[in-house]
Amino acid sequence: MPDTAPIAVAMSGGVDSSTVAALLVRQGHAVVGLTMQLWNQRRLPELAAGDATGRCCSLDDVYDARRVAEQVGIPYYVVNFEQQFEEHVVKPFVSEYLAGRTPIPCTLCNNYIKFDRFLEMADSVGAHQIATGHYARIRYDQPSGRYQLLRAVDGAKDQTYFLCGLTQAQLARTLFPLGELNKPEVRELAKSMDLAVASKGDSQEICFVPNGDYAAFMSAYLKETGVPEQLTRGEIVTTDGRTLGEHGGVHRFTVGQRKGLGIATGEPLYVIATDPASQRVVVGGNQDLLRGRFFAGDVNWISIAGVSAPRPAQVKIRNKHTPAPATLYPTSDATRVEVVFAEPQRAVTPGQGAVFFEGDLVLGGGWIE
Amino acid sequence: MQRFYFDHNATTPVAPEILETVVACLGQVYGNASSIHHFGQGAKQRLEAARRQLAGLIHASPNEIVFTSGGTEADNMAVFGVVRAAAARPAHVIASAIEHPAILAPCRQLEAEGVAVTRLRVGSGGVVSADDVQRALRPETVLVSVMHANNELGTIQPIADIARLTRAAGVPLHVDGVQALGKIPVDVDALGVDLYSMSGHKLYAPKGVGALYIRKGTRIAPVTYGGHHERDRRPGTENVPGIAAFGAAADLAARTLASEGERLSALRDRLENAVLASISGTGINGARWDRTPNTSNLYFDGIDGEALVIALDLRGFAVSTGAACSSGAIAPSHVLTAMGLSADRARASMRFSLGRSNDAAQVDALVEALQASVTHLRRISVHA
Numbered sequence: 001m002p003d004t005a006p007i008a009v010a011m012s013g014g015v016d017s018s019t020v021a022a023l024l025v026r027q028g029h030a031v032v033g034l035t036m037q038l039w040n041q042r043r044l045p046e047l048a049a050g051d052a053t054g055r056c057c058s059l060d061d062v063y064d065a066r067r068v069a070e071q072v073g074i075p076y077y078v079v080n081f082e083q084q085f086e087e088h089v090v091k092p093f094v095s096e097y098l099a100g101r102t103p104i105p106c107t108l109c110n111n112y113i114k115f116d117r118f119l120e121m122a123d124s125v126g127a128h129q130i131a132t133g134h135y136a137r138i139r140y141d142q143p144s145g146r147y148q149l150l151r152a153v154d155g156a157k158d159q160t161y162f163l164c165g166l167t168q169a170q171l172a173r174t175l176f177p178l179g180e181l182n183k184p185e186v187r188e189l190a191k192s193m194d195l196a197v198a199s200k201g202d203s204q205e206i207c208f209v210p211n212g213d214y215a216a217f218m219s220a221y222l223k224e225t226g227v228p229e230q231l232t233r234g235e236i237v238t239t240d241g242r243t244l245g246e247h248g249g250v251h252r253f254t255v256g257q258r259k260g261l262g263i264a265t266g267e268p269l270y271v272i273a274t275d276p277a278s279q280r281v282v283v284g285g286n287q288d289l290l291r292g293r294f295f296a297g298d299v300n301w302i303s304i305a306g307v308s309a310p311r312p313a314q315v316k317i318r319n320k321h322t323p324a325p326a327t328l329y330p331t332s333d334a335t336r337v338e339v340v341f342a343e344p345q346r347a348v349t350p351g352q353g354a355v356f357f358e359g360d361l362v363l364g365g366g367w368i369e
Numbered sequence: 370m371q372r373f374y375f376d377h378n379a380t381t382p383v384a385p386e387i388l389e390t391v392v393a394c395l396g397q398v399y400g401n402a403s404s405i406h407h408f409g410q411g412a413k414q415r416l417e418a419a420r421r422q423l424a425g426l427i428h429a430s431p432n433e434i435v436f437t438s439g440g441t442e443a444d445n446m447a448v449f450g451v452v453r454a455a456a457a458r459p460a461h462v463i464a465s466a467i468e469h470p471a472i473l474a475p476c477r478q479l480e481a482e483g484v485a486v487t488r489l490r491v492g493s494g495g496v497v498s499a500d501d502v503q504r505a506l507r508p509e510t511v512l513v514s515v516m517h518a519n520n521e522l523g524t525i526q527p528i529a530d531i532a533r534l535t536r537a538a539g540v541p542l543h544v545d546g547v548q549a550l551g552k553i554p555v556d557v558d559a560l561g562v563d564l565y566s567m568s569g570h571k572l573y574a575p576k577g578v579g580a581l582y583i584r585k586g587t588r589i590a591p592v593t594y595g596g597h598h599e600r601d602r603r604p605g606t607e608n609v610p611g612i613a614a615f616g617a618a619a620d621l622a623a624r625t626l627a628s629e630g631e632r633l634s635a636l637r638d639r640l641e642n643a644v645l646a647s648i649s650g651t652g653i654n655g656a657r658w659d660r661t662p663n664t665s666n667l668y669f670d671g672i673d674g675e676a677l678v679i680a681l682d683l684r685g686f687a688v689s690t691g692a693a694c695s696s697g698a699i700a701p702s703h704v705l706t707a708m709g710l711s712a713d714r715a716r717a718s719m720r721f722s723l724g725r726s727n728d729a730a731q732v733d734a735l736v737e738a739l740q741a742s743v744t745h746l747r748r749i750s751v752h753a
Contacts, residue, residue: 032683077679123749124676125683 006030007175008122008130010114011069011076013061016133018068018197019190020177024131025072026193032125033069033076035062036118038085038109039208044220047210067196081117088112090208094221097214097251100276101351104162104319105206111165119173129173136160137179137360138171141303147171148303149362154182161319164355164365165300215252234279239272239288250274253281256289256347270347290344296354299335299366303358306334313356313363315339317348323357337366372685373731377571377724378520378548378664379689383614384573384725390617391575394610402607403598412609419616423580426619427546427565428556435581435599436612440547440568443581444471446603447543447564448514450589452479455511461485463505463513465497465526466707471566472514472545473703485509495522495655495708499530506538513542517549517565521691521704521720522655523664525553532561541587547571547579551622552661553630563587569611573725574618578611633723634662636732640721641665643736648743654705654718663723668710669739672717672746680742686735689720 009021011033024031041058062078069076089108096103114132122130135152136159147168152158166174178186190198209217236244247253257271270289273282307330314323325342339354348368355365374382383391394415400408402416417431424431437443452460464476466488476486487505489497497515506513513535518525528544535542543564549555551572557565565582569575583589583602595604644651650670669677674690681688691702700706701715710718721735 075683077682079675079679120749121676124673124746125679126745 004030005126005128006032008032008034008118008125008127009074010118010130010132011035011065012133012203013064013068013197013200014133014203015190015195015197015200016135016178016186018065018133018195019186019193020131020133021068021074022072022193022195023177023189024175025074031072031074032127033065033074034118034121034125035065035076035078036113037062037078037080037082038113039090040082041208044217044224047213047216047220064197064200071194071196079121081113084117085109085113090221094218094251096351097218098276099351100250100274102254102349103351104353105208106162107165107353110162115166115170115174119170122173129175131175131177133178134159134163134176135178135183136163136176138174138176144305146303146305150179150303151357151360151362152176152179157183160357160362161316161353161355161365164302164353164362166302167300168302171302214254215249218249218251234281236281236283239282239284244269244283247281250276250279250281255349286346289346291341291348292344293338293340294348294354295331295336295338295369296366297333297336297369299337299364301335301364303361304363306330306364307337311363313358315341316355316357317345317368318352321345323355328356328363335366370685372687373735374687374726375721375723375731375735376687376689378523378720378722380570380576381573381724382726383575384618384621386621387573387575387614387617391610391614394613398609398613402609403596412607415609415613415616416607419612419619422616422619423567426555426623427550427567427582428558429565429582430585432600433557433582433585435583435602436607436615437579437581437603438577438608439570439579440469440545440566441471441579443566443568443579444469444543444545445475446581446592447566447583447589448472448475448479448512449592451512451541451543451564451587452484453590453592454588459483459485459509461487461507461510463487463489463502463510465489465491465515467491467495467497467519467521467704468514468516469520469545469547472516476514489515491708493655493709495519495524495704496659497526497531499527499534502531503534506534506540510538510540513540514545515542516545516547517555517560518546518552518661518664519655519704520548521664521702522666522708523548523660523722524655525549525659525661528560528562535563536561548661548664551618551626552663554626557582557584564589569615569618572618572622574614575611578608578615580615629725630662633727636723636727636729637663637665637721639729640723640732640736641667643733644739647736647740654710655708665721665723666705666718667721668714668718669743670714670717671750672743673750674716674719676746677719677742680746681738684738684742686738688735690716690718691720 007024007029009031011017011021021031021033066076089105093103093105118130135154135157137150139148141148151160233248236247253271253274255271269283272284272288307328311328313328315326316323324345327340329338350368352368353365354368356363398412398415400412402412420431420434424434462484464472480486489501491497515526515531517528532542541563544562545566547566547568550567563584567580569578593604598604652668654666678690701712705715705718
């Protein structure tokens with residue numbers, strides 16, 4: 001065994017995690033590189049069209065990660081978590097979608113795979129700490145005794161929205177070396193260290209859903225697993241109960257969606273809600289999408305222990321949403337709060353994550369009910 | 370860090386005396402063995418000398434040996450070649466469930482082409498039963514394929530018994546001998562096999578060379594087309610340096626097989642006895658008798674095999690969870706599950722395959738590393 005405990009770096013083959021591995025080696029740490037094989041990109045051939053670039057877990061990405069590990073001289077292994085990924089990420093994603101909610105697999109993956117399973121793997125190679133290429137910052141707060149999560153310096157790359165499920169135990173052992181850097185600086189660093197992946201493109205969208213086409217993924221996955229898709233067909237209705245037409249499955253729709261309704265009307269129509277019980281898709285005008293309040297459940301508190309009195313915060317309700325001023329009201333359940341916006345927000349979507357900020361500080365996050 | 374290699378069933382290092390043959394051939398014997406001139410004749414002589422050496426090791430006649438690029442090509446040639454040469458339609462093929470993918474995948478392809486395939490299960494010993502072969506035989510059976518020694522377990526299959534049945538039924542018997550050649554004596558006549566696959570890099574020759582023994586009179590159609598090399602059975606300019614090395618490896622095996630077998634089985638027993646005595650929740654997968662002398666497959670309950678391979682590698686010991694070709698695969702070993710092991714126990718299993726470089730001190734060091742790694746992994750999995 002190495003004299004000092006190594007740091008386990010989660011290497012995806014992209015420029016960010018490659019730079020993390022190289023940086024830690026340059027700083028003199030013992031490093032072990034690990035790539036998590038999560039999803040077989042050749043599994044649903046009708047989706048792939050032969051091209052898996054820009055998605056994680058392709059053979060090319062493993063090749064790239066291996067090459068960087070060789071370049072910086074660290075032991076490197078590919079570990080297979082496909083089974084756990086399907087169990088904890090893909091299946092919940094599919095069943096949430098079928099239940100009319102719009103799930104967010106990256107958060108599930110971060111909670112159950114990238115940190116949980118990866119920390120176990122780190123243990124087994126004798127590493128005490130793990131490092132990833134996420135854009136976020138971790139700080140230990142002496143007075144509260146808590147590990148705090150902060151937005152990355154590069155606001156455009158900030159990934160705290162997907163990290164809101166991290167526990168104190170996970171944060172205590174995690175390093176985000178890129179949190180203080182912006183993306184151009186990271187690319188510059190990668191170039192200066194001659195990393196083979198320095199000019200590789202950023203990965204896109206959800207790794208196992210090609211081109212962000214959820215409907216196509218759902219259809220292919222349901223077909224492979226033998227669930228008849230017709231079961232989820234139903235009516236498209238307006239908020240006042242008029243039937244406008246039929247649709248091919250509630251999972252094809254997400255709140256706020258405008259395109260793909262297959263209905264021509266005078267004013268633009270948006271999906272307001274999907275109701276899996278009646279298989280109905282409810283549509284309406286833009287103003288129908290606005291909501292002023294919602295409940296968030298399964299809240300994971302990060303930088304604070306919880307709320308016992310109404311507390312002002314900025315709340316982000318999807319990845320591209322600009323956090324909006326709101327007040328968090330405690331409920332009798334410490335892991336459930338009511339969020340009341342100062343101004344109603346568009347497309348508050350059940351199943352998506354809601355993350356509470358105070359400036360750069362991530363107070364915590366939960367799931368929109 | 371000192372590194373020790375315990376993965377000889379995946380591949381072996383090229384033996385120093387064989388390396389000399391390769392280098393000499395690469396440097397000097399560059400003629401095309403099909404050419405008429407002096408250079409071609411030199412190459413042809415090396416080629417035929419190697420053929421005699423390999424034929425000698427398995428008690429075959431040299432003209433029954435076809436050189437290939439390796440074991441996988443030999444297996445494909447045997448399966449597709451025999452089935453395509455068979456006149457009978459519809460055709461039926463019997464193979465064991467613990468065959469290498471180089472047999473199982475061609476069988477799947479044949480199935481897709483309309484050939485019926487029977488896969489024989491094995492008992493907890495990891496051995497195919499000849500009675501099962503008898504029961505599976507049909508009038509339309511055109512090929513039976515059973516490996517000589519299993520790559521993951523080392524278990525030796527009852528080839529001679531099976532051959533008596535196939536011969537009586539008039540069905541050709543193919544045997545994948547990749548993991549047996551160089552480890553145990555092979556006599557194709559005593560075994561009664563019709564086709565026998567071999568691979569050079571499992572017995573200290575380089576990768577990229579193999580051979581198929583085809584008993585005189587066996588009907589086999591070509592699967593690749595081109596020139597007239599290897600008596601029209603395998604076109605392509607011969608890999609003379611690789612083939613010469615394979616010949617030298619056959620000689621080396623003939624000389625050392627008995628003594629190495631004795632030495633390695635003693636080392637293997639030393640490893641197993643120490644592990645079983647000093648680490649709880651362990652056991653041997655498959656029968657302890659009738660195994661190749663170098664192979665041991667052990668389970669360590671409560672351990673993720675993949676994690677143990679990595680932990681041992683970081684301590685300098687190279688082992689594997691099973692076939693090298695299946696590492697990174699999602700499913701547990703098809704061999705272990707075919708024997709009836711639970712998926713959990715199959716995932717907790719490791720293959721140790723010993724070879725020329727290993728000695729007692731290395732085995733003792735491996736046992737120590739295993740004790741430390743298994744203890745560590747079991748401790749952290751309690752917290753997880």
